[in-house]
Amino acid sequence: MKFALDITRAENFPEWYQAVVAQADLAEASPVRGCMIIKPWGWGVWELVQAALDKRIKETGHENCYFPLFIPLSFIAQEAAHVEGFAKEMAVVTHHRLKAADGKLFVDPESELEEPLVVRPTSETIIGDAFRRWVASYRDLPVLINQWANVVRWEMRTRMFLRTSEFLWQEGHTAHADAEDARAETLKMLEVYRELAEDVLAMPVVVGEKPENERFPGADNTFSIEAMMQDGKALQAGTSHYLGTNFAKAQNIRFQSATGDLEFCHTTSWGVSTRLIGGVIMTHGDDDGLRLPPKIAPKQIVIVPMLREKPEDAEVLAYCEKLKSELDRLTAFSAPVRAHLDKKPARAANKRWDWVRRGAPIILEVGPRDMANDSVTLLRRDRLRDGEKIASTGMTRSALMELAPALLADIQAALFDEAKAKRDANIRTDLATFEAVAAYFGEEAEDGAGAFKGWVRAPWSRPTGAELEQVEQRLKAYKLTLRNAPLGQEPAKGKCVFTGRDAVEDILIARAY
């Protein structure tokens, strides 16, 4: 058995990514095109992300509820009516019965639905329909709700966690009496996402506003958090939209104001998805597999007993059990430490590799000699390099119990710092013309193995309409996109790299997932 991935990040980043998804037991392809099976270790990570975010969603005053999976075609039509050449890849339910005859199973043609049903790609329309019923007076506002749900977008090119036909997410939907309140909500949830990404996933992000051409259809403003992956590409990790009164007008969501006028609500929506797990892999993974920030590691400390099929094995196991129950009583990040004793009947070296590739933050190896010294051999996954145990340290049991929570906190911080340093070192701010930007990125090799490129942060004049379309086309030739204009900028200096006019702000330019 070879204790290594078959591929390194430098050799081929996309293939390395797929190898980590598989080797870390996160997910696997399913027999259904573009859908994946999230395996227990991957699901465990998602449960912890969910719990952390759900807590924050509730603390900011939102309530969870649940809306139907299916959306009538007529609801989508309301929105699509305005869209020239509208065509959307969605799963459509057209029939409601299967029948068997002559040993064959088929869709009963007599069971065709009067109105086709779309499997929700997002729920603005069906939730807006409820808002219309729920909101009558300013006293009913704001309405602040969220749902955890599966959604389906019929993607042609899929990649596990990053872009799958079915994915899991939360979608927040809110209605407000005025623009000010709705805008504040949009930014409040953006900040919740930033804090989740950075503090829980240890994934540094840039918070900013999307340019007009990258907005959610129907939004007045779309904000995003953008993270830099280890191949330099950007990952849009969460979005928050101020929808103005656009959806309210399309769906007639009105309320009687305090002065008796009938007014349209201002609405917002915001979401993050299982895509975040793809971000964690590409932010923290190394050539040995996944490295998990302790806050989202289903098991934070794994004990691997070094058994040799000898009589003293029972004693070593008993010592490990005691170790585990002591660790169980510790607290890290205001929650009980998640310790695990791996009792699988397998060689210790195989088990160590199992937890290295899955990214357990701390691995403790305990053999007869460790036990005799009342100590453990401790391996910090974040400091492991190329399968070497350079980070393993002998540590007495009492020191371990004293230090474990601080060690977990240190690993959490180290992963964030490492990612942030890497990102900050790879944002060019010295390119003053489009030609310079283009020269930096150059052409990307077809196999994705081109030289590493980071992001460019450049001044721009915020062009719109046809001029912005031109910008988009010029960037497209280099597979580049506009990511976002960071919030809280200093006043811009210099000229726009696209138009040559005076810049109004900086914007991020990058290749992206």
Place this chain on the structure above:
Amino acid sequence: MKFALDITRAENFPEWYQAVVAQADLAEASPVRGCMIIKPWGWGVWELVQAALDKRIKETGHENCYFPLFIPLSFIAQEAAHVEGFAKEMAVVTHHRLKAADGKLFVDPESELEEPLVVRPTSETIIGDAFRRWVASYRDLPVLINQWANVVRWEMRTRMFLRTSEFLWQEGHTAHADAEDARAETLKMLEVYRELAEDVLAMPVVVGEKPENERFPGADNTFSIEAMMQDGKALQAGTSHYLGTNFAKAQNIRFQSATGDLEFCHTTSWGVSTRLIGGVIMTHGDDDGLRLPPKIAPKQIVIVPMLREKPEDAEVLAYCEKLKSELDRLTAFSAPVRAHLDKKPARAANKRWDWVRRGAPIILEVGPRDMANDSVTLLRRDRLRDGEKIASTGMTRSALMELAPALLADIQAALFDEAKAKRDANIRTDLATFEAVAAYFGEEAEDGAGAFKGWVRAPWSRPTGAELEQVEQRLKAYKLTLRNAPLGQEPAKGKCVFTGRDAVEDILIARAY
């Protein structure tokens, strides 16, 4: 404003049920046929049920994961091949694109899928397919997994929570090396369901085995928990199936045993759904609405300040805030007490009614006089009768803080005891012939308003095949079904009420949801 439901249980139980679903803010009908919108209060109950069950599922060694929403038609065909005259109501996805032209939106005929996809009605087939890949050796067994998911069955007659086209559930799926281990698993999860129903939902259930004609298709044994609703009908509240090697053979799930033989796995599946909430309503609801057992009440103690738009209002509110933060520090059922201060701008009487109909276990009313006495007026929802405050008690703040956890425990126990006493008093065991059973049930009035009928527990000889079909037909004339044969029975006495032969056990006969 009338502080009452429009209807009582005695007047029309099904209409009363719908009224409670609406008045307790649990759910509402959606524009999609047969689907419902679960509102925040209903979702809050479901979250607590989920958390309680998820904990138990994990404590019994299972891991959560997630499988695709869609199942290829060919997977269902594998199962259906054996089924004569198979026809199933399922939502079928046949196309993957919408298009707009001439101001109309339609399903693009060119986007037809090569193979139709069924929206999962249950996941045995797609999970079994993964088991085949995951299981190679006896060392891989048992596989113990669970998923929380939405499923769709195209129901013609729907009723909120009890039978909806889309519903939410957990489905456990396990694979084992032998029958003994798989049977033990089946019964272990049945016991988890019993304990959940009785200890968390305060809903007494009878644990037993379904007769052959009521088994899950493909199961060797199906076990259920059955609860008696207040109209005497039975609600199947959870099922656990021992599937033998039937699914393993259909899907070729095999493993190499310790002796080197290739053997089929023994599999199980088990599930409970949002139907449980329907059970809670019909077990505990009264003519004022819902009564929630404290363990699943999203808010256990609600403070209603008696404000009069007078200067002392601010003082009362401040007193209530202090009360809430003191309650927040208490613990009940090993978790922080869930207290809530209702600050909505509404009359106190309206607010009281809001929490009465929603079933908050304890309502505290606090006016200037209460405040002056450093006390509250306490209303126990479980003892409220017909909107009268017979259960309201003056209580000092210090007594409240001392007694609140015990009061919540007492309400939890009282609801269970009340339901159990009602159920136990309504199981007839004295009917020795089918004629006597038929005479007891008689004909049910069409409007459901017939005289109350409970269950019959009668000895039977466990007929099978054609003889059992006859039994089913005879019962059907009275809208009756066989529910289950309770586990742990004393040896049966007497003759079978259906066949006249010596009985082997007792079985429950009832009308059912």
